[in-house]
Amino acid sequence: MRVATSQLEPGCLLTKDVMGQTNRPIVSKNTTLQPLHIDVLKKFSIDTVEVSNRRSDGSLFIVSETTEKEEPDQDLRSEEPVLPFFESYLAAVQEYKKWFTSWQGGSPVNISTIRKVMVPLLERAVDSAGHEVFSLHHYTSSKNYIYHHSVAMGLLSSYVASKMGYNYGEWIQVGLAGLLADSGMAKISERITWKEAPLTEREYEMVKSHPTYSYRNVEKISSLSNHAKVAILQHHERLDGTGYPLGVSEDKIHPFSQIIAVCDMYHAMTSERMYRRKQSPYKVLEEILQEQFGRYDHKVISALVKEMTSYSTGTKIRLSDHREAEVIFVEKTNPTRPLVQIIEDGQFLPLKEQLDLHIEEVYE
Structure with a gap:
């Protein structure tokens, strides 16, 4: 029988695969649903599913008219993840799309909601995802670029920061800053954001205001560190002073900003965008190594290159x-x-x- 996701209860038995944007099911047929499965279905905006009229223990499942109680936060680091990493990533992208749409309508950034979705995913990126974080560009399309780019930038930034020796609290803040760095794009005209041709000089000048808008979105959020807020403001600054919005250089640029800047460029160059074709990740690495010294922190570039080229004999x-x-x-x-x-x-x-x-x- 078909029931609303809000009516599901732990123990319900799924009778049909729940499909997402890929050929792999989000949750497979014959799965006994647990609270985490139900939470994942909601994150994917699945409205209804097919379940048996009996729970997995044989008891009768009577559909309730009331919505379920909200589940408390769960520490996914101590559990076996139910979904593959990339499926969790795609779910986060769908959540980000909702947040971005709400920001376009004038809603404030809800950091507690964002943390609930993103912190477990950042932890998985650092703890177990490995090279999968460097393959997120495969899922990016030009029509959904900004949503994918923001989530991927957060995951990549956390991962690289952790490999550079930053502690848990620091790489979580770097990841959240990476995620929110482009939140200010919600204040830019959609005509410019989704334009399929190269931007005019005037349009580009308008886009260059987005770090300032992003900073204003988060400046009063107490659970986001000042380091993260500065990183959001400065993520388009460059060591040689050619960046924006302030045009600062060298030691005036926060280290967190420099991590996000490199990850931003890497994911952008490897992704399909409105008016630019994606490039091979390894070609992008070579361009970074050959052409970008002097603009980006060499320690960040070295960490990125080291992790991406850690393939061994036989790969x-x-x-x-x-x-x-x-x-x-x-x-x-x-x-x-x-x-x-x-x-x-x-x-x-x-x-x-x-x-x-x-x-x-x-x-x-």
């Missing part, structure tokens, strides 16, 4: 010419261009000598 990859290969040897001085062996014909290929080729994808 399977796909090259930009679509050939598949296996990593044979990685040089510390050229981490994005290892020696590889083509799987089809056994040919050894030193990528550092094949500048017309680059790694397109790493298979986990």
Whole structure:
């Protein structure tokens, strides 16, 4: 029978797969629903599901007209996650879309709601997601770019901050700052936000005001640290003073801002956007290494490159010419261009000598 998600109770038995935006079900048929399953269904905005008229223990399930009580926060770090990481990520993107729409209507940032959704996901990104955080661009479409970009920027920023040695409280704040850094885009005209052609100079000047709007959104939130608030304001500042909105440089830019800046650029360049094609993550890394020193903190870039090129001997990859290969040897001085062996014909290929080729994808 079909019932509203708000009427579900722990113990209900699902009789049909609940599908999301991918080919994999959000929750599979024959699952005995627990509070976390029900919470996930709500996060995905699933209105109704098919369940048995009997619970998994055989007792009769009588649909209640009352809505269920809100479940208390759960510490997902101590539990086995029910959903794959990327499904939880997609659920968070849907939540962010709702928040962004409410900000466009003038609603304030509700940090407690945001923390409830994002803190467990930030923890998973750092604790167990591994290289999955560098693959989030695969789920980004130009039409939903800003929602995906904000959530991914938060996850990437937390992950990189943790690898740089920041403690739990610090990388949580970095992640929340990354998530909210573009919240000020809600104050920018939708005509500009979703424009499918390059922005005019005047339009770009309007977009450059979004860090200030983002800062105003959060400046009175006591549970967000001052470090995070400054990071939100400064995430488009550059070490050489060419950034915005203040044009500050070097030691006047907060370290949190510099982490978000690098993660912002990485995800933007690897994602499909309205008027720019996505690029290979490893090509982007090379561009960052070759062209961006002087504008971005080299410690952040080094941490990002180290984590992304931590593939070992035997790792399977796909090259930009679509050939598949296996990593044979990685040089510390050229981490994005290892020696590889083509799987089809056994040919050894030193990528550092094949500048017309680059790694397109790493298979986990």
